[in-house]
Amino acid sequence: MGAARAGIEIVTGDITRLSVDVIVNAANERMLGGGGVDGAIHAAAGKELLAACRDVAELRAGVRCPTGEARLTPAFGLPAKWVVHTVGPIWHGGGRGEPKLLASCYRQSLQLALGQGAKSIAFPAISTGVYSYPPSLASTIAVRECDGFLADNPSFEKILLVAFRQQAADILRQALGALGTKQ
Numbered sequence: 132m133g134a135a136r137a138g139i140e141i142v143t144g145d146i147t148r149l150s151v152d153v154i155v156n157a158a159n160e161r162m163l164g165g166g167g168v169d170g171a172i173h174a175a176a177g178k179e180l181l182a183a184c185r186d187v188a189e190l191r192a193g194v195r196c197p198t199g200e201a202r203l204t205p206a207f208g209l210p211a212k213w214v215v216h217t218v219g220p221i222w223h224g225g226g227r228g229e230p231k232l233l234a235s236c237y238r239q240s241l242q243l244a245l246g247q248g249a250k251s252i253a254f255p256a257i258s259t260g261v262y263s264y265p266p267s268l269a270s271t272i273a274v275r276e277c278d279g280f281l282a283d284n285p286s287f288e289k290i291l292l293v294a295f296r297q298q299a300a301d302i303l304r305q306a307l308g309a310l311g312t313k314q
């Protein structure tokens with residue numbers, strides 16, 4: 132519900148149900164599934180998604196996608212066409228490069244989507260669950276990166292920021308509002 136800024140929309144609910152070109156998964160470096168949104172995406176996409184993830188080259192033992200980076204697979208049983216798997220930083224208090232790494236997740240995911248010719252993408256609130264990133268800080272980074280991307284790529288149609296719960300949606304809306312007042 133409710134677009135607060137052209138191109139960026141905040142929606143509440145289950146990201147696996149969305150008919151967009153790309154949905155983003157908050158994965159871990161192994162890329163073989165997990166809990167939270169990762170578990171929901173794998174469950175909804177089916178076993179082929181796990182097989183596609185296994186096929187992604189390991190950079191070193193147990194690492195297919197380093198923190199702050201992103202990898203693309205088809206979306207199989209999901210309504211979306213592709214899944215971008217990105218690995219957000221674990222929150223350690225903010226002094227271990229977490230803001231830069233989180234911003235990099237959004238940037239790399241958006242660039243991968245653009246490279247596929249996608250026009251729409253949906254992000255979960257990367258790092259704000261198991262990885263404990265404070266939602267208000269993470270939301271500020273999310274809206275800033277999405278806004279910057281849309282400014283550079285005006286033909287990209289829609290970025291959905293998906294909140295699983297109403298409280299997370301309120302926090303995202305605040306961040307989007309604050310972004311508007313800075314311009």
Ligand code: APR
Nearest residue numbers: 145146157159165166167168169171258259260261262295
């Ligand atoms: N749709 C949208 N958002 C969801 C869904 C869903 N179906 N399920 C959970 N979320 C939300 C959570 O409420 C949280 O706000 O996604 C956000 C990110 O939470 P996590 O899924 O825990 O992701 P993250 O904090 O990045 O931790 C990643 O969790 O399951 C593991 O394999 C994953 O190890 C990785 C870690």
